[in-house]
Each structure stands twice: as C-alpha cells, then as structure tokens.
Amino acid sequence: MDDIAIQVNQVSMKFNMANENITSLKEYIIKMFQRKLFYKEFWALKDISFELKKGEILGIVGLNGAGKSTLLKIVSGVFKPTEGQVRIAGSIAPLIELGAGFDPELTAKENVYLNGAILGYDKKYIDSKYDEIIQFAELEEFQDVAIKNFSSGMYARLGFAVATIVEPEILIVDEILSVGDYKFQEKCQKKIQYLFDKGVTVVLVSHSIEQISQLCTKVMWLDHGRLKLIGRTEEVCRTYIE
DSSP: OTTEEEEEEEEEEEEEEESSOOOSHHHHHHHHHTTOOOEEEEEEEEEEEEEEETTOEEEEEOOTTSSHHHHHHHHHTSSOOSEEEEEEOSOEEEESSTTTTOOTTSBHHHHHHHHHHHTTOOHHHHHHHHHHHHHHHTOGGGTTSBGGGSOHHHHHHHHHHHHTSSOOSEEEEESGGGSSOHHHHHHHHHHHHHHHHTTOEEEEEOSOHHHHHHHOSEEEEEETTEEEEEEEHHHHHHHHHO
16 A cells, blocks of 8 residues: 555536525525525536556546536545535645635735745745746746736746745646646746656546657546546556547
8 A cells, every 4th residue: 555646536526506596695695595505416427436646647537527627626625515425645736726825916026935834835945936936927027916917828837936935745736737828828837747756646637649659648528527438548548538
C-alpha cells in the first residue's frame, strides 16, 4: 500500500435536482414552507473504484455529463461522496477551476494572497513567492488593478500561477491546458510537463484523445457516471474512439 497515491473505493455521488424552475428566493421560501419543493435524484457517479500508484498519470475520458469533473472534485476534496471512500497519500494541487476563490473587486495582488490562503499557503510563503507568481502570470503592470477589469486570459494566467507555485505530490488537472492564448497554453504545458517529469502522480481530464494518448500511463472511460473501462492507454483510447 505504500506505493498507492490514490485509492477510490465504491464511490457514488448523488445530486438532488429541482423538478421545476424557481426564479426567485421569495418563490423558493414560499414553496419550502408549503412543502411544494420537489426534487429528483441524479446520480452523477455510481460505484466507481480504482487505484493509482505514485508516479502514474491517469487520463479520464467520456462524453459531456459522464461525471469526469465530479470525480476530480471528489478526489480533490471539493465534494464529499454520497457513498464510498477516497484515500489520498500526499499533497494535492487541484487545477480544476482556476481562480475559483478570486474576488473581482480586489486587485491581482490582493487576490494572490486571498487565493493562496484558500489553498493553504501562509503569508510568509506567499511573500517569498509573490514576484515569481506575478512574473509567471505576466501581470507586472497590472498587479494593482481590480481583476474585474481583467480579460479571461489574464484571469486564467493568475489562477494558474497561484495554483502551481508549489510542487505537489498529486496533480489534478481538468481541461486547463485549453485556457488562455496559445503562448500561455505552451507555458502551462511546460510547467505541467516539468511536474510530470518529477514523478508527480496525475489525474487528467481532457477531450483531446491525442493529449491523453501522449501524456497518460493509463486511462479510465466514464459513461453516464459509471466506469466503462480502465486499463492501458492505447487499448482504452482505441476502444473509446471506436
């Protein structure tokens, strides 16, 4: 067990979805007190089990709605599964929703410290890494500008720079290689490849089969929340495409 980085055991995730469209808080409260709120159960994931050894790179493929991002959020600790268990051995850097903790009214500098705190970094550590973060994001001239004035590319650069400032033992990546302009995408890929080369354990979601084929040591195929196939990269990718 010492070589296991991630162990997912019979994990299922259920969401309660409203049967009707409620357009205001007032309407919601009225229906709640009248006991007229009705939901239907939606199982985003059902009975998922797998193990990932340290240094392995797992790619997850599947159509939209297959449960890929939900699984990443469960592994990252963002969601608690409805059923099952997840065991993690090592520090995690989740590159799922870049800048999810940013406040648009604050400046880039203020958001670096805010987002760093959310990710568990103390002020002293951020102080030591601040210049490196801003330089990587190429925002030296904009660090005192409120990020509500940023383009989506500038926003993504800042989020990526903060999230990757540490060298984690486990990296969770959800389609972030497609953010920003092509120059920044190349920069992202080099940074992530550097982490790959250092032997970091990786779970990667991508709609690019070419990317999955090039980067991953094994692949999982999810279909409507269920594990369809997991195994060697070439075999799973070929079966998925067919």
